[in-house]
Amino acid sequence: MVAEQEPTHVPVLPGPVMELTGPQPGDVVLDVTVGLAGHALLMAERIGSDGVLIGLDVDACNLAEAERRLAGVSCRVVLDRRNFVAFEDALDDAGIDGVDVLLADLGVSSVQLDDASRGFSFRRDGPLDMRMDDRSDKKAIDLVNALREDDLSDLIYFNSQERLSRRIAKRICQARRDKRISSTLELVDVVCKALNVSPDSRKSKIHPATRVFQALRIAVNDELDALSALLERAPERLNRGGRIGVIAFHSLEDGLVKRDFRKRKTEGEYEIITKRPVIAEPDERELNPRSRSAKLRVARRVVEV
Numbered sequence: 001m002v003a004e005q006e007p008t009h010v011p012v013l014p015g016p017v018m019e020l021t022g023p024q025p026g027d028v029v030l031d032v033t034v035g036l037a038g039h040a041l042l043m044a045e046r047i048g049s050d051g052v053l054i055g056l057d058v059d060a061c062n063l064a065e066a067e068r069r070l071a072g073v074s075c076r077v078v079l080d081r082r083n084f085v086a087f088e089d090a091l092d093d094a095g096i097d098g099v100d101v102l103l104a105d106l107g108v109s110s111v112q113l114d115d116a117s118r119g120f121s122f123r124r125d126g127p128l129d130m131r132m133d134d135r136s137d138k139k140a141i142d143l144v145n146a147l148r149e150d151d152l153s154d155l156i157y158f159n160s161q162e163r164l165s166r167r168i169a170k171r172i173c174q175a176r177r178d179k180r181i182s183s184t185l186e187l188v189d190v191v192c193k194a195l196n197v198s199p200d201s202r203k204s205k206i207h208p209a210t211r212v213f214q215a216l217r218i219a220v221n222d223e224l225d226a227l228s229a230l231l232e233r234a235p236e237r238l239n240r241g242g243r244i245g246v247i248a249f250h251s252l253e254d255g256l257v258k259r260d261f262r263k264r265k266t267e268g269e270y271e272i273i274t275k276r277p278v279i280a281e282p283d284e285r286e287l288n289p290r291s292r293s294a295k296l297r298v299a300r301r302v303v304e305v
């Protein structure tokens, strides 16, 4: 009999996250992307029995796994299936005014990426879905098959800076005239034909469909709008001296975080703790490939005198 494998997701930059967001015994921690509770477990251990951990996630499976993993910790734990756009409602429901640490580890978890049926992976065949939240009705298949060519091209360009977005959108529109594009590998095939490369091409360090998949995923999950809303509202609920840490995985996300922190620093609201984004050391990059594109920025809400 084959033993059932535990879902795995190795948290990125665990050391820097703990050191720079600095949770203390008794703190209130809000992890808005609790995922499989990798960071949350570390935080829970640190805040101890007087602390409170609130974990949000839109993905029911990840949240269930987080619940299982956090079952033995001593702090109060509140898990809530909610988009972090509405993090203030989650705090209100939990009876919490302000938090000492707010952590956002953006994007998808390895478990979501590895599950072909979720449609995030350009390496495994599955339906073109890409929703983190299966209560939403926006799927990648609808964008790929229904958007006008110009809109599709703009979506790809703006969400991934793919230089050849026009050529790719044109090829997608040609292909879907013959047959609806419904699986991840069908889309990979169309993208590779547009770029005139094979899916196994070693010409570039990344897979030829990486940017198109990133662009669609961002659009399906409204990722940039969600992050902007979080950054906009976060200071309202950070206690004085409270820290916000954001781990971004591409330059669009990281740019939003960088500009928000700088603007608030100028306005005297934040002190920036990471002068430059923190990236993974070579040994972590080796052990955990996801960490290679991770950038952590941390800021502290200024303590007024």
Ligand SMILES: C[S@@+](CC[C@H](N)C(=O)[O-])C[C@H]1O[C@@H](n2cnc3c(N)ncnc32)[C@H](O)[C@@H]1O
Binding pocket: 009, 010, 011, 012, 032, 033, 034, 035, 036, 037, 038, 039, 040, 056, 057, 058, 059, 062, 082, 083, 084, 085, 105, 106, 107, 108, 109, 132, 226
């Ligand atoms: C990179 S994983 C987090 C992993 C987690 N830090 C850990 O160590 O296990 C990101 C998680 O955030 C969730 N997520 C992404 N965007 C979200 C949003 N706007 N609101 C709530 N959850 C979101 C995803 O479903 C995923 O489980």
